[in-house]
Amino acid sequence: AQKVTQAQTEISVVEKEDVTLDCVYETRDTTYYLFWYKQPPSGELVFLIRRNSFDEQNEISGRYSWNFQKSTSSFNFTITASQVVDSAVYFCALSDSPHWGGSEKLVFGKGTKLTVNP
Amino acid sequence: DGGITQSPKYLFRKEGQNVTLSCEQNLNHDAMYWYRQDPGQGLRLIYYSQIVNDFQKGDIAEGYSVSREKKESFPLTVTSAQKNPTAFYLCASSIEEGRNTEAFFGQGTRLTVV
Numbered sequence: 001a002q003k004v005t006q007a008q009t010e011i012s013v014v015e016k017e018d019v020t021l022d023c024v025y026e027t028r029d030t031t032y033y034l035f036w037y038k039q040p041p042s043g044e045l046v047f048l049i050r051r052n053s054f055d056e057q058n059e060i061s062g063r064y065s066w067n068f069q070k071s072t073s074s075f076n077f078t079i080t081a082s083q084v085v086d087s088a089v090y091f092c093a094l095s096d097s098p099h100w101g102g103s104e105k106l107v108f109g110k111g112t113k114l115t116v117n118p
Numbered sequence: 119d120g121g122i123t124q125s126p127k128y129l130f131r132k133e134g135q136n137v138t139l140s141c142e143q144n145l146n147h148d149a150m151y152w153y154r155q156d157p158g159q160g161l162r163l164i165y166y167s168q169i170v171n172d173f174q175k176g177d178i179a180e181g182y183s184v185s186r187e188k189k190e191s192f193p194l195t196v197t198s199a200q201k202n203p204t205a206f207y208l209c210a211s212s213i214e215e216g217r218n219t220e221a222f223f224g225q226g227t228r229l230t231v232v
Contacts, residue, residue: 004160009158042225043206043208043228044208044223044224044226045161045210045221045223047221091161106163107160108160108161108162111158111159111160
């Protein structure tokens with residue numbers, strides 16, 4: 001069965017600190033897809049990244065970076081020089097499909113609440 | 119602007135009453151979804167629809183019903199059979215299967231049953 005574990009329930013940092021959100025997954029599929037979503041206080045989920053199991057290259061997007069390591073089944077998310085606007089709940093998710101479709105299973109972690117204090 | 123609109127943002131109902139949550143999208147997406155989110159939990163799929171006049175149960179469909187009479191609309195009814203309806207409900211939509219894409223979410227409806 002697929003499972004996503006986000007062990008950090010809540011993290012609090014001071015602005016400009018770097019912070020890493022952990023995500024560990026379990027799957028028997030050889031092809032799978034990992035996602036990160038941001039849920040700001042307004043409630044909607046904002047897509048951040050999708051990574052397939054064949055691409056272990058780390059990705060950087062501005063202050064965001066992702067470290068995918070199949071050897072440890074982890075897909076960690078780092079925010080560099082955090083800002084107050086980064087305060088949100090962040091979800092990691094796992095799917096056997098690159099696209100959304102109800103027939104495919106999309107499994108979410110329980111989320112990590114990040115608070116960035118000024 | 120294109121997007122997904124959920125209404126109302128907050129909803130209060132008495133126990134035993136059915137209540138319908140609205141979800142409308144003008145993105146021309148074929149697929150739509152309803153998720154439930156409880157405090158400290160991830161999202162759980164209630165129902166999904168990949169095409170008009172067709173929908174499928176998700177992981178926690180009991181006590182809920184949906185309809186998909188129009189491409190733009192996917193209302194969710196929380197019935198009195200739902201044992202613990204107080205939660206945050208998120209609607210999402212995506213392009214039809216077969217494309218490499220992600221879902222877009224509405225801002226959610228927080229339902230409180232008293």
